[in-house]
Structure formats: structure tokens, C-alpha cells
Amino acid sequence: MSEVDADASRGSLWHSWDPHIHASGTAMNDQFSESDPWGEFLQRITEQDPPIRALDVTDYFLVDIYEKARKTKVRALLT
Numbered sequence: 001m002s003e004v005d006a007d008a009s010r011g012s013l014w015h016s017w018d019p020h021i022h023a024s025g026t027a028m029n030d031q032f033s034e035s036d037p038w039g040e041f042l043q044r045i046t047e048q049d050p051p052i053r054a055l056d057v058t059d060y061f062l063v064d065i066y067e068k069a070r071k072t073k074v075r076a077l078l079t
Contacts, residue, residue: 021045025065027060
């Protein structure tokens with residue numbers, strides 16, 4: 001049996017996709033109080049165990065936090 005066949009025969013692989021963390025500056029639930037709140041947010045994400053492999057940036061009706069996260073990813077602070 002090939003590796004691909006063995007993988008297919010074992011069934012579904014499930015991941016938990018609910019790391020519910022509001023970003024610094026969010027409109028409704030900003031829980032960051034450090035002098036560098038965006039740094040605190042990034043630190044919380046990068047120190048998670050198991051590591052966060054997907055991140056959804058949602059801020060109600062605004063795109064400001066999404067744009068900041070996207071720029072941060074471009075600067076390679078998020079992978």
C-alpha cells in the first residue's frame with residue numbers, strides 16, 4: 001500500500017479552528033493594556049501551544065485591524 005493510500009484509508013483529520021482572540025484595537029472587545037498592545041497580541045499568537053496555523057481577523061464593520069494584521073504579515077512578524 002502506498003503512502004497516499006494509507007493516508008486516505010485512515011479517515012478524516014480534524015483540527016481545532018477556533019482560536020478566538022480579539023486583536024488589539026478591536027471595536028468591541030479590546031482586552032490589551034500593555035504599552036505595546038499590538039506586540040502583546042502578536043506575542044500571544046506566536047506563543048500558543050499547539051501553534052496557531054490559521055488566523056481570522058474580524059472586527060465587526062471595520063477593516064482597520066485586518067489591514068494592520070496584513071501589513072504585519074508582509075513584514076514577516078506573522079507567518
